[in-house]
Amino acid sequence: MSTRIGIMGYGNLGRGVECAIKQNDDMELVAVFTRRNPSTVKILTDGVKVYSASEVQDFKDKIDVLILCGGSATDLPVQTPEYAKYFNVVDSFDTHADIPQHFEKVNKSATESDHIALISCGWDPGLFSVNRLYANCILPEGKDYTFWGKGVSQGHSDAIRRIEGVKDARQYTIPKEDALEAVRSGKNPELTTREKHLRECFVVLEPGADADRVTHEIKTMKNYFDEYDTVVHFIPEEELMEHHSGIPHGGFVIRSGATGWNKENRHIIEYKLTLDSNPEFTTSAIIAYARAIHRMYKEGQRGCKAVFDIAPSYLSPLSGEELRRTML
Amino acid sequence: MSTRIGIMGYGNLGRGVECAIKQNDDMELVAVFTRRNPSTVKILTDGVKVYSASEVQDFKDKIDVLILCGGSATDLPVQTPEYAKYFNVVDSFDTHADIPQHFEKVNKSATESDHIALISCGWDPGLFSVNRLYANCILPEGKDYTFWGKGVSQGHSDAIRRIEGVKDARQYTIPKEDALEAVRSGKNPELTTREKHLRECFVVLEPGADADRVTHEIKTMKNYFDEYDTVVHFIPEEELMEHHSGIPHGGFVIRSGATGWNKENRHIIEYKLTLDSNPEFTTSAIIAYARAIHRMYKEGQRGCKAVFDIAPSYLSPLSGEELRRTML
Numbered sequence: 001m002s003t004r005i006g007i008m009g010y011g012n013l014g015r016g017v018e019c020a021i022k023q024n025d026d027m028e029l030v031a032v033f034t035r036r037n038p039s040t041v042k043i044l045t046d047g048v049k050v051y052s053a054s055e056v057q058d059f060k061d062k063i064d065v066l067i068l069c070g071g072s073a074t075d076l077p078v079q080t081p082e083y084a085k086y087f088n089v090v091d092s093f094d095t096h097a098d099i100p101q102h103f104e105k106v107n108k109s110a111t112e113s114d115h116i117a118l119i120s121c122g123w124d125p126g127l128f129s130v131n132r133l134y135a136n137c138i139l140p141e142g143k144d145y146t147f148w149g150k151g152v153s154q155g156h157s158d159a160i161r162r163i164e165g166v167k168d169a170r171q172y173t174i175p176k177e178d179a180l181e182a183v184r185s186g187k188n189p190e191l192t193t194r195e196k197h198l199r200e201c202f203v204v205l206e207p208g209a210d211a212d213r214v215t216h217e218i219k220t221m222k223n224y225f226d227e228y229d230t231v232v233h234f235i236p237e238e239e240l241m242e243h244h245s246g247i248p249h250g251g252f253v254i255r256s257g258a259t260g261w262n263k264e265n266r267h268i269i270e271y272k273l274t275l276d277s278n279p280e281f282t283t284s285a286i287i288a289y290a291r292a293i294h295r296m297y298k299e300g301q302r303g304c305k306a307v308f309d310i311a312p313s314y315l316s317p318l319s320g321e322e323l324r325r326t327m328l
Numbered sequence: 329m330s331t332r333i334g335i336m337g338y339g340n341l342g343r344g345v346e347c348a349i350k351q352n353d354d355m356e357l358v359a360v361f362t363r364r365n366p367s368t369v370k371i372l373t374d375g376v377k378v379y380s381a382s383e384v385q386d387f388k389d390k391i392d393v394l395i396l397c398g399g400s401a402t403d404l405p406v407q408t409p410e411y412a413k414y415f416n417v418v419d420s421f422d423t424h425a426d427i428p429q430h431f432e433k434v435n436k437s438a439t440e441s442d443h444i445a446l447i448s449c450g451w452d453p454g455l456f457s458v459n460r461l462y463a464n465c466i467l468p469e470g471k472d473y474t475f476w477g478k479g480v481s482q483g484h485s486d487a488i489r490r491i492e493g494v495k496d497a498r499q500y501t502i503p504k505e506d507a508l509e510a511v512r513s514g515k516n517p518e519l520t521t522r523e524k525h526l527r528e529c530f531v532v533l534e535p536g537a538d539a540d541r542v543t544h545e546i547k548t549m550k551n552y553f554d555e556y557d558t559v560v561h562f563i564p565e566e567e568l569m570e571h572h573s574g575i576p577h578g579g580f581v582i583r584s585g586a587t588g589w590n591k592e593n594r595h596i597i598e599y600k601l602t603l604d605s606n607p608e609f610t611t612s613a614i615i616a617y618a619r620a621i622h623r624m625y626k627e628g629q630r631g632c633k634a635v636f637d638i639a640p641s642y643l644s645p646l647s648g649e650e651l652r653r654t655m656l
Contacts, residue, residue: 100653260608267609
């Protein structure tokens with residue numbers, strides 16, 4: 001039996017969910033919901049319609065899992081508890097500090113309405129979190145490192161665009177090779193923000209804008225750039241379009257730990273992602289987890305879950321027997 | 329409440345389990361069992377005794393999980409189904425092709441006796457398997473690669489030692505950097521055995537042995553070396569002791585896959601282990617999974633499990649709330 005999916009919100013994430021469904025035979029796209037005028041939203045899947053977000057409750061019995069593709073700042077804190085009243089839901093809430101309170105609200109809503117919900121799915125939070133957990137359990141005496149990149153930071157790109165005289169910009173977060181090597185050596189270094197990541201900016205200026213002033217404003221911008229080594233390149237708009245229009249990302253989760261009666265042996269566990277498309281990889285994880293929570297729902301599980309609570313076998317369309325034979 | 333552990337068999341793995349217990353406050357070593365004369369086996373933990381394997385049934389109510397530290401060739405196929413009659417058990421059965429039938433036998437025994445069992449725990453099978461599963465579910469269209477090393481292969485070292493004129497030997501399996509880079513590039517290459525791994529041998533000769541003949545016998549040995557590029561070094565015994573007495577290992581699980589409406593975006597997921605001590609890392613994983621199956625047993629779960637069936641949160645001594653706050 002297939003899992004019937006609804007998509008709430010059709011930006012990069014919504015489109016990514018749609019593409020991931022196409023790659024999984026047991027997943028079926030039922031409807032896309034938008035807060036825009038539905039007639040203005042064109043999707044890729046033949047025969048599937050776009051509806052107004054206000055119509056979603058009509059689909060209560062037609063959707064197994066509703067994927068919430070809104071943003072973490074203002075959409076999901078409201079949407080996830082709300083839609084968990086009517087649907088099993090998955091979101092990609094990624095404001096790490098607010099996860100505990102988001103979990104409580106979603107858990108209350110899903111439990112009271114007899115649904116299952118999964119929050120903070122994707123790669124960080126998500127697969128990176130799962131890898132931190134496995135590595136911490138296996139090497140209880142050790143140290144964790146997370147590096148991000150090379151990849152586009154949307155937030156930092158937006159911050160540059162708000163500077164006067166900037167027409168467009170793209171910011172890449174780049175892990176420093178020296179820091180990675182120091183961690184891999186097992187020396188458990190203490191690394192500052194500046195030592196871990198470099199910020200590289202590609203900026204298109206408005207005609208007549210002062211490049212020196214823009215550079216200075218970028219490099220000294222509080223919270224965004226002032227604690228980092230930042231490199232600024234000014235390029236023509238065509239070059240930005242041609243070479244910097246993708247949304248690559250990735251990163252590393254590394255744990256360095258010791259075992260042995262006297263902690264005499266060192267071990268390094270490294271998990272590395274190199275992604276051409278941040279939103280498509282995020283949504284590929286979301287669709288695998290949507291399969292999992294649909295199965296857990298059918299088994300009677302209810303309430304809010306984190307990726308930690310989901311056994312890996314639930315993510316796969318294969319049976320336990322097939323998995324043991326082919327992947328163990 | 330702590331998990332009371334028994335160790336069956338006290339070689340490298342048994343000793344590794346003992347060391348891992350020391351690193352986990354909620355784990356307690358109750359007894360070590362051996363087929364040797366118990367008085368000849370010295371363990372590290374003060375106040376814990378060594379018993380004959382034949383006495384293990386006296387501990388039915390004193391042990392929560394019995395860790396089976398025998399070999400996969402002849403010990404575990406018999407021991408795991410047998411001891412699952414009396415205990416919750418974990419083994420590290422690693423003959424991949426025989427896992428399905430081992431699972432069936434252990435599942436029958438554990439189910440009939442109302443116990444829980446985990447087979448094939450460690451890093452391969454084990455953590456590598458879990459990573460293959462996650463990566464396959466997230467990137468359903470892609471290709472898997474597993475590389476081993478740099479590390480000591482006990483089986484290949486033993487094979488060299490059986491050659492006439494060889495006093496001692498150590499064989500390292502080494503992944504080839506070219507092959508790794510080709511995989512990381514996303515080109516999904518087809519790689520032969522020879523292209524993936526190099527075999528490097530350090531050999532101590534008996535006095536008067538013919539080095540050329542030994543080299544020839546190693547390089548042409550069927551199943552072990554004939555399909556590989558093999559490098560042979562002859563060294564003095566002291567050098568072998570001084571520089572090659574550790575048991576390092578590790579390896580890589582890489583999945584390279586595509587997403588997007590027209591598969592236009594590439595992604596690489598890489599999981600890498602660099603281990604000073606193969607048995608100690610294996611047993612560090614086993615102890616985390618012993619915690620998990622003890623918890624699952626208390627929740628009422630029975631029968632044989634694989635690492636795929638165990639939600640990551642069960643491996644941790646922390647509560648769900650603590651995990652969400654600190655690792656998600």
